Amino acid sequence: MSYGLSIFKSDGSVGFSTADITWQTLDQFTVNANASVSNTYTVPSGFEIIAQRQLVNVPPSSQEDYAPNVTISGSTVSVAPQSGLSSSQCIIHVLTRDT
């Protein structure tokens, strides 16, 4: 490369550079069963936000295992049980990247 930034691994190969794209982490948190959470983040203009939900427990053997809904509005990420339903404990990964 004739310009930019390269991060080299210990073997001398490039591990990361300004040729790459990535997702960065805005937040990670665990939402308890049946709980609601709403967080507003400060992100530069033009950054996209996504959220991944990861269930914490294996599905129960005798009932439905509902994940909470996640809605993203601007830079606010809201997590709440699905309408009229209980929800299971869930890990939320909030990621962002410049678009």
Place this chain on the structure above:
Amino acid sequence: MAYGFEARNDSGKVIINDTIENLHFIGKATHTNSYPGYGDFPNYSGSNDTLDGNTICYYSITCAGTPVAFIKPNDYARWHGLIKQSVSGTTWTFYVMSSGTSTSNIPDVYCFVNADDIPVPSGETYGMQVFKADGTTKTFDSRRQPLAITGGGSIVSPSDPTNSSGYPGTTNNAAWQSSSNDHDFRSSNRYNTVADSAANTTNAMFSCPSIAQAVYSRVINGYKSSDIPWWEGGGSQDHWSTAWWWVMYRQAFRLRSGNFDAGWTNYQAGFWYQQSFTSGGWFSGGSGGYTSGNRPYSNKTINLQSNAFIIADSSRFD
């Protein structure tokens, strides 16, 4: 920005800054156990007995922070889903479900955590760190390789996880002792796909937790009425039978060359059969049957919402 550090990529997009943390590779989770199960309906043999099968592999890794897990298939023909991620202290456990019942060619799990949570390699006192304005929270540390992604988007599985057209249902007044399954409960043809040039079957890995679940069953109720001979008193006798196949599914994903697929594979399955008849004649009543497992809930698909998926090149972290 008036101060601090910011790096932009060749497209002018921010990839490192002093306000948002980068994810860094901390290693592959250690495989601890594999449990194959349900390649077909238990206690049943006949038509449409075969299921896609599943193997659930357990992995663990010890780290600060909450790891983001990527699944690197070692058999790209199989469907994979991260169905559980839990923690005890600082040890994280992952359950990864794969289609098929082979415990060979199980997937690898690559783990990434925030820059501020990475274990600092001993003896490495060189490189580059970026801190937030508080001067203590790291957003980047070159001593652990940062996550670079190659693709991604959003995807959702189809609502019906079964290969046969339409959801399985209940048939009444079939022939007594009907116990032949006419519904294909496999999921191999049931998926949605997103074209993504980063998807391949050599070194691609993905992050996309399995959220959606489904339970469906096929029920065939049989009946006949038989005449009781006059020398036995005459009249008629009722005979009933019920055959019941059920499958619970979890959402699963597949990487192909140029495509990322969201589908299903079976998680649990069961078969239940019972027959009976009213008292009378030589038979004088009675019943019989057998069962395997309990259906967790009534027929439905739940958590069917769009999933964000990320694709990366695993070979960069080997």
